[in-house]
Amino acid sequence: MNFGFSEEQELQRAEVRKYLDEQCPMAVVRGISESVEGYSAEQWKQLGELGWLGLIVPEEYGGAGLGWIDLVAMLEETGRSLFPSPLISNTLAAAALIESGNAEQRRRWLPGLADGTCIGTLALVEGSDDPTVRGIGLRAEPDADGFVLSGEKRFVADAGSADLFIVAFRTGDAEEDCALAVVEADASGVSTNAVASIDETKRTGTLVLDGVQVERAAVLGEAGSGAATIERLVDLGAIAVSAEIVGAADGALELTVQYAKDRVQFGSPIGRYQGVKHPLAEAYVDIVSTKSLLYYAAWAVDKHPEQIASAAAQVKGFATDAFTQLGVTGIQLHGAVGYTQEYDIQLYLRRSKWARPMFGDEDFHFDRVATMGGI
Amino acid sequence: MDFDFSAEEEAFRAEVQEFLAENLPAPEARGPEFAAEWNQKLAEKRWIGFAWPREEGGGGAGLIEQFILKQEMAKVQAPPLGSDFMGLAWVGPALIRHGTDEQKQRFLPDLLESRTLWCTGYSEPDHGSDLASLKTRAVLEGDEYVVNGQKIWTTSAHFAKWIFMLVRTESESRYGGITCLLIPMDSPGIEVQPILSLVGQHSFNQVFFNDVRVPVGNRLGAEGEGWKVVMGALANERSGISEATDMERRLEDLKEVARGARKNGRPALEDSSVRRQIARFEAKISAMRLNGLRALTKQLQGNPPSTETSVNKLIRGQLEIPMHDLALGLQGSESQHANQWTEQSLTFHGTVIGGGTPNIQRNIISERILKLPKD
Numbered sequence: 001m002n003f004g005f006s007e008e009q010e011l012q013r014a015e016v017r018k019y020l021d022e023q024c025p026m027a028v029v030r031g032i033s034e035s036v037e038g039y040s041a042e043q044w045k046q047l048g049e050l051g052w053l054g055l056i057v058p059e060e061y062g063g064a065g066l067g068w069i070d071l072v073a074m075l076e077e078t079g080r081s082l083f084p085s086p087l088i089s090n091t092l093a094a095a096a097l098i099e100s101g102n103a104e105q106r107r108r109w110l111p112g113l114a115d116g117t118c119i120g121t122l123a124l125v126e127g128s129d130d131p132t133v134r135g136i137g138l139r140a141e142p143d144a145d146g147f148v149l150s151g152e153k154r155f156v157a158d159a160g161s162a163d164l165f166i167v168a169f170r171t172g173d174a175e176e177d178c179a180l181a182v183v184e185a186d187a188s189g190v191s192t193n194a195v196a197s198i199d200e201t202k203r204t205g206t207l208v209l210d211g212v213q214v215e216r217a218a219v220l221g222e223a224g225s226g227a228a229t230i231e232r233l234v235d236l237g238a239i240a241v242s243a244e245i246v247g248a249a250d251g252a253l254e255l256t257v258q259y260a261k262d263r264v265q266f267g268s269p270i271g272r273y274q275g276v277k278h279p280l281a282e283a284y285v286d287i288v289s290t291k292s293l294l295y296y297a298a299w300a301v302d303k304h305p306e307q308i309a310s311a312a313a314q315v316k317g318f319a320t321d322a323f324t325q326l327g328v329t330g331i332q333l334h335g336a337v338g339y340t341q342e343y344d345i346q347l348y349l350r351r352s353k354w355a356r357p358m359f360g361d362e363d364f365h366f367d368r369v370a371t372m373g374g375i
Numbered sequence: 376m377d378f379d380f381s382a383e384e385e386a387f388r389a390e391v392q393e394f395l396a397e398n399l400p401a402p403e404a405r406g407p408e409f410a411a412e413w414n415q416k417l418a419e420k421r422w423i424g425f426a427w428p429r430e431e432g433g434g435g436a437g438l439i440e441q442f443i444l445k446q447e448m449a450k451v452q453a454p455p456l457g458s459d460f461m462g463l464a465w466v467g468p469a470l471i472r473h474g475t476d477e478q479k480q481r482f483l484p485d486l487l488e489s490r491t492l493w494c495t496g497y498s499e500p501d502h503g504s505d506l507a508s509l510k511t512r513a514v515l516e517g518d519e520y521v522v523n524g525q526k527i528w529t530t531s532a533h534f535a536k537w538i539f540m541l542v543r544t545e546s547e548s549r550y551g552g553i554t555c556l557l558i559p560m561d562s563p564g565i566e567v568q569p570i571l572s573l574v575g576q577h578s579f580n581q582v583f584f585n586d587v588r589v590p591v592g593n594r595l596g597a598e599g600e601g602w603k604v605v606m607g608a609l610a611n612e613r614s615g616i617s618e619a620t621d622m623e624r625r626l627e628d629l630k631e632v633a634r635g636a637r638k639n640g641r642p643a644l645e646d647s648s649v650r651r652q653i654a655r656f657e658a659k660i661s662a663m664r665l666n667g668l669r670a671l672t673k674q675l676q677g678n679p680p681s682t683e684t685s686v687n688k689l690i691r692g693q694l695e696i697p698m699h700d701l702a703l704g705l706q707g708s709e710s711q712h713a714n715q716w717t718e719q720s721l722t723f724h725g726t727v728i729g730g731g732t733p734n735i736q737r738n739i740i741s742e743r744i745l746k747l748p749k750d
């Protein structure tokens with residue numbers, strides 16, 4: 001038993017940190033977030049070469065073959081930098097293939113997701129109130145070659161940059177009659193509409209499917225048995241987003257602590273006053289705690305799948321509460337400069353608001369914690 | 376990162392469980408002889424002082440084994456390991472770290488065999504949170520210190536045999552003028568007066584020192600090193616306060632209350648706000664347990680407990696009072712009656728203050744961890 005990171009893992013984290021500090025400081029983040037694409041194709045290529053896009057992809061499919069514990073450490077760092085990229089989306093698309101793709105499907109799509117030549121994302125729900133299978137209404141019409149899909153998927157992260165969508169659809173009336181299929185962006189009848197995001201370092205859009213033909217070979221697992229995989233993907237998504245939340249919260253805390261050391265009022269740095277320092281101490285306690293829950297959840301993915309659901313619900317609920325509070329605290333403790341476009345703290349506030357509903361908000365997850373906890 | 380226990384550790388857990396099943400009678404079957412017999416059995420197993428070095432009479436066990444032992448004991452609400460709570464939790468470790476060989480031989484065996492009982496004399500009427508300004512004086516005369524002054528809130532002083540004391544040996548230097556003395560409570564010149572706590576119990580006292588003569592050989596650490604000794608002792612006290620197993624049990628009790636309760640004419644568990652409050656407690660308790668395990672990993676790497684113990688001490692404060700308030704809220708008018716919950720809901724207001732108030736923990740975190748200026 002050991003609840004720390006190994007030396008190798010620390011080195012890997014430091015390498016990610018160094019890359020982001022050098023290649024993607026906040027000025028670059030802002031530049032990228034103003035672009036149409038919302039990410040840098042050049043950086044994406046570099047990440048592919050560094051092996052970070054396929055961190056959890058098995059080596060035989062061109063990935064690094066590492067675990068979720070390694071992944072969350074990397075996502076903490078990308079979160080800290082507000083790194084604008086489809087990294088989480090791409091990783092979750094890979095996770096869907098790893099979870100339920102057959103050997104042929106993995107061979108066909110995983111290497112591209114791992115080396116950066118193809119960007120993937122999940123397209124699960126249509127409504128805004130329910131991230132579970134209940135939120136899937138898209139009906140598939142069976143035909144000779146497989147299925148035909150017509151409808152819209154909303155809240156698709158990185159819809160505009162994706163080359164490949166993991167689309168959830170309904171195959172019957174029962175709640176669990178669902179399936180997942182790979183739909184490529186250049187297939188006939190596929191288009192996307194961008195939607196302005198509250199956090200321009202994160203992109204979102206609507207996927208429009210107009211009579212899209214899905215061949216049988218693109219359906220992951222048995223048609224009609226996708227519900228468990230979809231639930232698993234929601235949990236994995238919640239864990240991945242929580243990892244970026246922890247990192248971003250740490251970044252926001254660091255910025256605010258620094259500001260509290262520098263800003264002088266009433267003849268002394270404001271960080272000397274308890275009305276300032278105590279909320280920061282509380283934020284620190286929340287961040288330490290979220291990290292603990294996060295590492296446990298990642299370890300559950302790697303070693304104890306039966307504990308994923310409860311660990312994911314605890315960490316996403318807790319992380320959302322903590323980051324929401326820190327978003328408020330961070331701006332307030334900056335005073336009026338916190339309300340300017342120029343200061344970076346507002347970018348973290350935006351991120352907190354973006355992250356909140358991702359793969360379930362705090363109400364959704366705490367309701368699950370209650371149910372799983374036997375009440 | 377591995378939250379699993381090794382096969383050896385699991386085997387030890389099974390041994391503890393087996394021992395408890397065989398040797399721990401139900402609370403109502405515990406006679407007057409029970410405590411002595413129980414401590415004797417634990418001493419034979421060397422489970423008292425389990426992680427102390429063997430050459431000091433301890434069990435020489437690792438911190439993980441000690442954690443498992445405490446966890447299993449707490450689960451079944453076994454009485455504490457050894458009857459001398461403070462002696463074992465912080466006086467013993469301080470002796471092992473700072474004591475002379477002569478002192479170790481003199482005090483440790485009595486501690487391990489529950490022949491003694493220690494109390495702790497830090498707080499004074501005018502020096503509580505601001506402990507380092509304490510005034511009780513000790514003046515060296517030949518090979519004896521002469522102690523004059525007053526301590527307060529001294530838990531167990533009315534039956535303790537020894538007091539683990541902080542005195543001032545020099546007035547110029549705030550921290551460097553503090554020294555730690557070990558004083559027999561039956562020394563001439565010591566007078567103990569009871570203070571009744573809010574729940575009407577006699578648990579703490581005022582202790583007066585009037586020309587109390589203490590041999591120089593009863594000084595722990597060098598003169599002027601008392602602050603160093605006590606920082607380690609306080610970290611041990613706070614990390615003890617922060618063990619989560621106890622809270623896990625209380626959470627189960629709270630769920631039981633909720634299952635039986637009604638709110639606004641409906642089962643309380645149909646009320647989302649009740650469910651979410653309990654779920655938030657559950658996530659926070661998980662975080663507390665995992666924070667403790669991560670801190671343990673640092674200790675295993677050779678870093679003694681320090682400022683990080685303030686994190687869980689604060690969390691415990693955030694849990695205890697609100698959890699009991701919810702339990703009372705669920706009882707409606709019944710909460711006006713004196714019962715287990717209503718009594719405990721009062722007791723915990725003291726636990727939160729003992730060992731340092733929440734504000735003091737926030738100061739420690741913001742000043743020593745976040746490095747904000749001191750107030």
Ligand SMILES: Cc1cc2nc3c(=O)[nH]c(=O)nc-3n(C[C@H](O)[C@H](O)[C@H](O)COP(=O)(O)OP(=O)(O)OC[C@H]3O[C@@H](n4cnc5c(N)ncnc54)[C@H](O)[C@@H]3O)c2cc1C
Pocket residue numbers: 274494495496497498499500502503504505527528529530531579725726728729730731732733734735738
């Ligand atoms: C049940 C119980 C058992 C105890 N047992 C022992 C014992 O065995 N031995 C022993 O030595 N002591 C013991 N204590 C004393 C305990 O350690 C002190 O009560 C505690 O450290 C606070 O000191 P105080 O009571 O003098 O409060 P004060 O220091 O006067 O504090 C009063 C209030 O002011 C706040 N405050 C003080 N300074 C600051 C600051 N700088 N910034 C912000 N807020 C501040 C505090 O947080 C608190 O809310 C016990 C206390 C309790 C309740």
